[in-house]
Amino acid sequence: MRKDVLLKLVLLVMLFIGMFTACDDDEKVKVGNPDVAFNTETGEYRVKVGKEVLLQATVSDAMNPLCSWKLNGKIVSTDTTYLFRGEQVGDYFVNFKIDAENGSIEKQVKVSVLDKLPPEVTLDDAAVVMSGRDRSFGAEVSNPEGATYMWVLNGEIVCQDSLFVFNREDVRMYDLSLVVKNEDGATAKSMTVTVVPLAPPKLIFNDGRYRTVSDNRITNFSVPLGRELVLSPYPIDITEKAVYEWQVDGVKQSETTSYFKFAPTAQGRYYITVTATEGGQTASTETYVECVDPEGTHRNWPTDGSSARFTEVFEYIPAPGQFVNFPVGSTEADALAKGKTILDPSTPYLSLGAYGGYVVIGFDHSVENVPGEYDLILEGNAFAGSSEPGIVWVMQDENGNGLPDDTWYELKGSASAEEMSRKYVITYYRPTQERGNSIWSDNYGNAGSVDVNGYHGQTFFFPMFIEEDFMHFGTRLASKVEIRGGLWYNGEYDWGYVDNYGTDKSCFKIDNAIQVDGTPANLKYIDFVMIQTSVNQKAGVLGESSTEFLDGYDYHLKNK
Incomplete structure (x- = not known):
């Protein structure tokens, strides 16, 4: 036999054996130790004396298992279920055991036999409802035999059925309670229902600034010649299933996702539109991108007289919070004046309010990116157990006009993909009374409030220089409050x-x-910095989490 033919046969045999070996290995990996779960998360059951309750086990990863339930040392069932009858009042402990080829496991559950058994009610803590839309509310109820229901909305009985259809026009928070009663007693549960304005699907480009709900301005971005800019709008009531169409100066592009890489080949102004289509609905937005001089053209090199510390505050827009206190009649100029107080080193800190609140600062020179080294110092007042993290955004003065009106870039941190929500939009609703909670909703279907804190005497928690509902944009980090x-x-x-x-x-x-x-x-330097509260969370009596900004420096100049 020829050697090449023999070699091919050997390789085929080895491959054939390897396939079966690999499959066998896969099977071994898939089979772990036996485990069991019960039809109650706590492993505890309750039953009224003279009644029955079903104990049910779900077995996993067990090869040819034998099951048994034991009560007082005696086997009472060899199935995965056991119908327990409560003969006498008291606590009983039942063991469930699995004996399998790949191991054994035994777990215990508790059954409480009670003389009286009021209903158990499970109701969501909060819900978001669009203004004028129907929303049905119900609850999981155990022991519902002969039960009566009573729904109470803001102190008024509104329904006496197991389901309540909620529909309200007013944008506000409502207290909704359910009382379920049977012959053994009553159980009450409460939830908060937040009514938010009904809004059509929308796309909005984030230029870093807050936006009121009626603000339909066209945003502007810049990109130096020779660099690429990634564009992507923030979606409201639009899911990831949407198909996108991009146009540049009226010419359709090939990209169909929410991200568009734009690399202009000549300086000038470009008009870009994007449309998202989903389920027969469409939403569009537009922006201008200015392709400016190549990177470095307007770089402001430091001199011997340059300040290591930041030298300017360009904008200060706090979100609602317990340290805001801008009264009715105040203006953005008043807010900026307060923001500029941080330029005085004796000012203790600047509070940015709840999620999205921000401050924009600048240096009297361009801060260099030294690869692998720290470039900025941005101080807060955190200590162990008291972190209120803020996202950092940076910008080059790409057009050379000395103003932060170019393109913001986020500085990534340690948060994993599971710990953040990118392209997050929160809407704050102006309170109907001066000292009132600030209701919010977001583009993930959540809602809540920044609450008036009794430990602070100021009247205005909402920044009243903003005369209508407004939105903040950015990346939200997951809460770490406990x-x-x-x-x-x-x-x-x-x-x-x-x-x-x-x-x-x-x-x-x-x-x-x-x-x-x-x-x-891949920025070689930056000129402006924005610090923005990045968590949307409350911590009991401590109130909302609000990033505090204390000071900022060019790391290289400060550490000369």
């Missing part, structure tokens, strides 16, 4: 955020600047 030892604890992220008790000690790298799709921005 209770430890009976105290509220605001947990920290590892690194990359202001007012965060992380490992970077308030130091930041321009290297971490990213485009809206998460790809590197």
Whole structure:
């Protein structure tokens, strides 16, 4: 036999054996130790004396299992279910055991036999409803035999059925309670229903500034010649299933996703439109992109007289919060004046309010990106158990006019993809009374409020210089609030955020600047910085989490 033919036969045999070996290995990997779960999450059951309750086990990863239920050491069932009858009042402990070829496991459940058994009611804590739309509310009720229902809305009985259809026009928060009663007693549960304005699907480009709900201005971005800019609008009531169409100066582009990479080949102004289509509905928005001089043309090199510390505050727009206190009749100029107080080193801090509140600062020179090194120091007042992380955004003065009106780039931090919501939009609704909670909704279907805090005497928690409902845009980080030892604890992220008790000690790298799709921005320097509260969370009596900004420096000049 020829050697090449023999070699091919050997390889085929080896491949054939390998296939079966690999499959066998896969099967071994799939089979773990036996496990069991019960039809109650707590492993505890309740039943009225003289009644029956079903104990049900779900077995997983068990090869040829044998099952048994034991009560007082005696086997009472060899099935995965056991119908327990409560003969006498008391607590009973039942063991469920699995014996399988790949191992054994035994778990215990508790059955409480009670003389009286009021209904158990499970109701959501909160819900969001569009103004003027029907929303049906119901509850999971155990022991419902002979039960009666009573729904109470803001203290008024509105329904006596198991389902309540809610429909209200007024944009506000409502207190909704359900009382379920049977012959053994009554159980009450409450929830908050937030009514938000009915809005059509919408796309909005984020230029870093807040936007009122009636603001339909066209945003502007810039990109230096020779660089690429990624564009992507923020969606409201539009899902990831939407198909996008992009046009540049009226010419349709090939891209059909929500991200568009734009690399102009000549300087000038470009008009860009994007349309999202989903389920027969469409939403569109537009923007201008100015292709300006190549990067570095307007770089402001530091001199011997340059300040390591920031030298300008361009904008200060706090979100609602307990340290805001801008009364009716105040203006954005008043807010900016307060923002500029942080230029005085004796000012303790600047509070940015709840999610989205921000401040924009600038240096008297361009801050260099030294690869691999820290470039910025941005200080907050965090300590262990008290982190209120703020996202950092950076901008080059690409058009050379000395103003932060170019393109913002986020500095990525340590948060994982699961710990953040990109392209997050929150809408704050102006309170109907001066000292009132500030209701919010977001583009993920959530709603809540920034609550008036009794520990602070000021009247205005909403920034009343904004005369209507308004929106903030950005990246939202997941909440790390918890209770430890009976105290509220605001947990920290590892690194990359202001007012965060992380490992970077308030130091930041321009290297971490990213485009809206998460790809590197590759900036050689920056001129402006925006710090923005990045968590939407409350911590009991501590109130809303609000990033505090204390100070900012060019790392290289400060550490000369």
